[in-house]
Amino acid sequence: MVIFFGTLGDYTSGIKYLNLGQQQEIILPRLRAEILDNLGMLTLKSRGDTVQAMKNFELAQSLALSENDSLRYAKILGNQAAVFEGMKDYRKALSLLEKDLEISRSIGDKRNTIFALMMQIRINIARQEITDVPHMISEAELLLSGSDDKKTILELEIHKLHLAIHNQEIGHELDARRRIERLQDSLRFLDGDPVLSQLKFMADKQKYADKLSLAQAVIKKKQAERRLWLILSLLVLVLFFFVYNAVRYRARKRIRDYEYQLLNLKYTKAELDRELMSSKSQVEEYVAYLKRNNEQINVLSALLEEKGNNIERDREELKILLQSHLITEEKWQEFKLLIMKEFPNLLQEIQSKFSDITESNLRVIVLMKLGLNNKEVANVLGVTPDAIKKSMQRLKKKLGNQAGVLMEYISDKEFV
Incomplete structure (x- = not known):
């Protein structure tokens, strides 16, 4: 691939792939030497950077010597000579x-020997030192015999033409010109610059075609992604519509259920009040009323917690209804009259046995004696069970030894 890009003059691509080759973790020293050698040549051709080119050649040379790679070492020497030829330091190049x-002659490598000979001929002609040039040309022709390397043969014929002109050999000059013309015609259709240009054009065309295909694939992918997002967005909107309607339906249903429940609670309260009014003469009926009242208080308290996010009007309505179930001071006085009517000595007996009790203590004691537990007493009085518990603890502490008598009295549900 590197040779392909180098042949087409696409040195940038060649350098790119050579650098990628260098980055491989596992690479043999011989191959690394070859990569560095080629990298030096392409660097020289693409940017004319002789410093960087020579650095690559020196690294490649060290690796070739360490691996006893004589052919690679000889090629690197030839490439270094080309650098000095470009700098016109002909002595160093030679x-x-x-x-x-x-080295090339000793290992019998014709190709590299021809490359070095052609450069040697070129430099000697440039220096106007042509004494040894005919011998060099003869050696090169001998090595090229049977070869189809028309470009090298053409270059050799051009050197022979220069030599003929220098020696003023008209016949040799005309022969050389005819051979050059034939070779140029042949190369024009086989291996000349037009062919290379055509190959480069085709390679560039394929490269741009690949880029176009990639761009079209990216566009199609983006179009597919947009369609997918559009479909997903529509699905999300449809889902949101159904969820929204379901939530609205459940919300309306909750409101209807709540309103029905509230009306039912109001009706139950009215029924309880009517029952109480019709049976005020019996304390047992009042106790039953308190028990049912407790149930309603529990329901209303739960509704208040559940409807915490409802509108304020609904909360106020629930609070008012809950308040109507509590034993207010007015209701307590009415209840005391009922107890005094049914059991004239009950309140006096409690106050005579436990003289230190307050009115609030009396209220709790009476309700407990009627059979209500701590939670039920707390419910009807509108306080917490802990408040009732602490109130009884303070009362027991105040009564001292009589605390046990108080608990026995409360436990005895018989009225006197």
Whole structure:
């Protein structure tokens, strides 16, 4: 792939893939030397950065020597010579080429030998030192015999033309020109610049086609995502509509149930009041009234907690109804008259036995003697069970030894 991009002149892509190759965790030193060598050449061709190119060549050279890779070492010497050729430091370039040729000839690598010879010929012609050039050309021709490397053959014919012109050999010059023309015609259709340009154009075309396909795929993906979001949004809206209507229906139903329950509680209260008015002469009936009253108080208290988020008007209505079930001071006085009528000596007996009790103590004692427990007493008096418990504890402490007598008296449900 690197050779492909380098051939097409796309040095940036070649450098990119070489750097990716370097980043691989497991890579053999020989392969790393090859990568660094090629990276140096492409860096030189793409940016003309001789400093960075030479750094890559030196690293590659160290790896090649450590691996005894003679061919790679010879190629690196040739590439370094090309750098010095570009800098017109011909002496340094020729020195490196001598070493390159020595190694290439010893290992019998024709390709690298030809590469070094062609550069050596080119530099000698540039220096106007052509004494050894014919010998070099002959060696190169011998190595190229049977080869189809028309570009190198063409370059060699151009060198022969320069040599003929320099030596003023008209016949050789004309022969060289004819051979050059034929080779150029051949390369124009096979391996010349137009073909390379066409290949590069096709590669660029494929690259842009790939980018276009990717862009179209991204657009289709985004369109699919938008459709999906639209469908999901519609589903969420439909779901919200059904949930909203269900919540509204349940809310209206709760309101209807609550209103029905409130009316039922008001009706029950009125029934209790009527029953009490018709049976005021019997304390037992009043006790039954208190028990049923307690049930209503429990229901109303639960409703007040449950309807904590309701409108204030509903809460006030519940509070008023709850208050109507409590034993107020007025109701207590009426109840005392009823007790005195039924049991004339009961209140006097309690006060004579327990002289230190208050009116509120008397109220609690009477209700407990009637059979109400702490919670029921607290309900009808509108206080908490803890308040009743603490009130009795204080009373027991105040009565001292008589506290036991008080508890026995309360436990005895017989009235005198």
